[in-house]
Amino acid sequence: MYVSRIEELKDISKSEDDTFSDKQLEKIIEMSPQKHKEAGFNYGWDSRFDTWYKIIKEFGFIKYAMGKPITITATGHMLVDAYMEEPCNDKKIQTVFLNALMKYQTNNPLRRNLNENVPLPLLLKVIQYLHDDPEENNAGLARHELPILICWRDNNAYAAYQYIKDIRKTVGFTCSDEYIYEKCLSILGSDNRNYLKMEKICHEAVDEYIRKMRMSGLLSLRGNGRFLDINSYELESATYVMENYMEYPKFDEEDAYIDYMGTVDAKILQIEVRQTIDSSDVRKQTLYKYASEMSKESIQKELLLVCNKKESKHNVLKFINAPTRLEFLTSIALVQNFEGLDVNPNYAVDDEGLPTFTASGGCADIECYDTDCDSYFEVTLMRGRSDQVNNEIIPISRHLKNAKDKKRQESFSVFVAPVIHPDTREAAEWQKYKNGVDILTYDINEFIKTIDKEERVSHLLANC
DSSP states (O other): OHHHHHHHHHHHHOOTTSOOOHHHHHHHHHHOOOOOOOTTSOTTHHHHHHHHHHHHHHTTSEEOOTTSOOEEOHHHHHHHHHHHSSSOOHHHHHHHHHHHHTTOOSSBTTBOOSOOSOHHHHHHHHHHHHHHOTTSOSSOEEGGGHHHHHHOOSSOHHHHHHHHHHHHHHHTTOOOHHHHHHHHHHHHTOOOTTTSOHHIIIIIHHHHHHHHHHTTSOEEEETTTTEEEEOGGGHHHHHHHHHHHSSOOOOSSHHHHHHHHTSOOHHHHHHHHHOOOOOHHHHHHHHHHHHHHSOHHHHHHHHHHHHTTOOOOOTTGGGSOHHHHHHHHHHHHHHHHSTTOEEEEOOEEOTTSOEEEOOOTTSOSEEEEOSSOEEEEEEOOOOSHHHHIIIIIHHHHHHHHHHHHHOSSOEEEEEEESSOOHHHHHHHHHHHHHHOOOEEEEEHHHHHHHHHHOSSTHHHHHTO
């Protein structure tokens, strides 16, 4: 009975556009009873809804309760608008998350907690204290030190800094997980090792913490992922957060807290708009560094992982969101496979040259220049027909036509996705007939095999 239910769900899930009819959705709900209960919500799917969307509520993007309509806040509308822009406005999305993270409180009316602090300002302030200390290194917090901040009970950044400094004096940077684990249990005042497992505190929680903090755009990874530090490109924003959000209002009522979280700090938006740092040199240096240090085989493996929605285990790559990681990995693969090709990705980077969000609109994801041709690479994780044709092929054709009008050298575009919908290939062929532009389409497996056997990027067009 259980096996047949799983097989039926698999059959329902086979949708080329990742969409479902109302009848299919009703069937999925019927076949997937939720044995779950959350405070303030009915047993079952009502409680499961709260489990999935509570963090969005905590970030102040929406407001909801049983028997009441869902309300989207000002920051929620900003987030939706950013996602709906074509192409998606990743920089605005990052700013919205910064607005939420700089206010977020561990002990809030939606998630009562014994720890009471604001994690992002606390982290930034501790790093600043370490930077100001001439006895300490200038790389921020070591990865194995982060559990201390995750477990820290209050918002006293100076005390946390002193605690970490004392650990460094005792064991340096080579302490074991067991050592940090015991320190964390002491900070928490608990010996419940069944619930507070070492793997959870020293690894799982740390990975989640780094992902969330980096969503703000204010943090960089240094030393191949061994240190978390303030991104110097965003120093003005980081300073503003420390100066204005280390002290914070406390709330007893959910609505008041969500109203606070859901308002936009206009000042942080102004700072973000002013950021106009030219990062092209560091972006390219880091790209070529990774291309030389990682093997072709490892990059191919990472490309398949990200396209198949599987988790990376790499110390740095796992902290780069999937669409941006795909652009980074594709750029590395192009450098590795085509000697002499000038590869110029357009993703945004931090001060280490690591990608923070995808290329903005109006330009190709990756621009490549060779002696005999110019090529433009567009990559996406989208699989649906309408997404690929409307959001990718049509804009690619427009940009390529403009590029060909301006240059005498041969130009073409390459579109790469996990899978290519048949209509996408047909649309690319139609653009050749209609506008005289060449758009090559590859699913990720085709792309890996093709660039692995070709010597020059121009051969892609010659052999298509």
